[in-house]
Amino acid sequence: MSPELREVYAALLERAPENRIEPDLSRIRRVMELMGDPQNSYRSIRIAGTNGKTTTARILERILREAGLRTGRTTSPHLHSPTERIAIDGAPIDEEGFLQAYRDVEPFAQIVDAESQAAGGPPLTYFEYLTAMAFQAFASAPVDVAVVETGLGGTWDATGAVDPDVAVITPVSLDHQEYLGDTIAEIAGEKAGILTSEAIAVLAEQPYQDAADVLRERVAELGAEASVEGQQIGVLARTPGVGGQMLSLQGIAGRYEGVFLSLLGEHQARNALLAVAAAEALLGGGTSPLDGELLQAALSSVTSPGRAEVVRQAPTVLLDAAHNPAGALTLVQTVRENFRFTRTIGVVGILQEKEADDILEVLEPLLDAVVITRSSSPRAIPADRLADIAREIFEDEDRVLEQESLPDAIQIAVDLAEADGDQFGGVVVAGSVTLAAEVRDLLGVPEEV
Incomplete structure (x- = not known):
């Protein structure tokens, strides 16, 4: 990171943090208005949900690029660089592009900050400013379509400045309750805020009936056109294989047989389904199927760093940004389906606002032992505190090791996986996006994003 980028990013971080919602779209709408509403110069697809948003966005964008469109994509949080x-x-975008987007927004942000503070409100938040930068960068490129991942929720998320052509909602579960509500129904209501009467809705099958009911009722109220997993669209079949899985998918407009997806896990097949349906909705209004060769080229080459990603062999080190119980459960299922480890060692670090006990309870049956550590994030739970929680859950103290230093924690886990000459042990890293990013750095994984 150059000194200038470091300075700009520090200025962004001085604003209200990403994990805090200001329930008001007036600031982002005002700054967009002052800039000439650049977000209206291209088509857009908006994605909300608890888990799977980033991967769905990446798969969708890959399909649209293969179709010949120039794409913009905004996702969060980042792994290595803003x-x-x-x-x-x-x-x-390169550093100069990022800095230019910051400069383009800056004079208008100053006006909005002053107006808001004069009225007793807050200045633009970190996420609002970054969202404005993304929309401006896309207009400057220019792109044909923007794939826009919400930050938190949907109703009050800054990405609501766009008027999407397609709205996608991935599975909804408990996360960020302090901002989105304590119940599944309340959280689903926030996510449903991205739906509009004009946008074609693509909805994942929901793990909770309350979420499904809220989304169905919202679609009905709006009179929106919707395709729902398990009804109009679905994963018809899938066969796990080396480096991915073979899929048969029923989209909105077509059936696609024998398509290889270069990602592991049932959840990634379902993410791919949502992406395919969203692409059909955007490209042909849901009436024209995608070209089979186009889809094969896109799905066979898509990547999703930090999501069920193998970052080392001998022993296998698999890392995942799972940071809530639903994500942890998906990771457990993916490991069991795709790997036959003789012993599985976990490396776990979790942030303070997350449900650490629930995450550890989900991971416990998978792990023969766990090395508790922490990332460099100031929000990370100290290793000794997290280890105390883990000992209560794992019950056998010998299964829980504590190591504050992440490099040492990785080495301990590797040594345990290879103990007694075992060549088939594995290491699973999970608990937060920051932990996944730092392990990627430590193991020298290229910043492929």
Whole structure:
């Protein structure tokens, strides 16, 4: 990160943090208005949900690029650099592009900050400013379509400045209750805020009936056109294989047999389904199927760093950004389906606002032992505190090791996986996006995003 980028990013971080919602779209709408509403110069697809948003966005964008469109993509959080949050044609903008987007927004942000504070309100938040930067960068490129992942919720998320052509909602579960509500129904209501009467809705099958009911009722109220997993669309079959899985999918307009997806896990097949349906909705209004060769080229080459990602062999080190109980459960299922480890060692670090005990309870049956550590994030739970929680859950103290230093924690886990000459042990890293990013750095994984 250059000194200038470091300075700009520090200025962004001085604003209200990403994990805090200001329930008001007036600031982002005002700054967009002052800038000439650049977000209206291209088509858009908006994605909300608890888990699977980033991967769905990446798969969808890959399909649209294969179809010949110039794409913008904004996702969060980032793994290594804030430039990852704004991608054009599948690649993060370079530092100069990021800095230019910041400069383009700056004079208008100053006006909105002053107006809001004069009225007793807050200045633009960190996420609002970054969202404005993304929308401006896409207009400057220019792109044909933007794939826009919400930050938190949907109703009050800054990405609501766009008027999407397609709205996608992935599975909804408990997360960020302090901002979105204590119940599944309340959280689903926030996510449903991205739905509009004009946008074609693509909805995942929901793990909770309350979420499904809320989304169905919202679609009915709006009179929106909707395709729902398990009804109009679905994963018809899938066969796990080396480096991915073979899929048969029923989209809105077509059936696609024998398509290889270069990602592991049932959840990734379902993410791919949502992406396919959203692409059909955007490209042909849901009436024209995608070209089979186009789809094969896209799905066979898609990547999703930090999501069920193998980052080392001998022993296998698999890392995942799972940071809530639903994500942890998906990870457990993916490991059991795709790997036959003779012993499985976990490396776990979790942030303070997350449900650490629930995450550990989900992971416990998978792990022969766990090394408790922490990332460099100031929000990370100290290793000794997290280890105390883990000992209560794992019951056998010998299964829980504590190591504050992440490099040492990784080495301990590798040594345990290879103990007694075992060549088939594995290491599973989970608990937070920051932990996944730092392990990628430690193991020298290229910043492929």
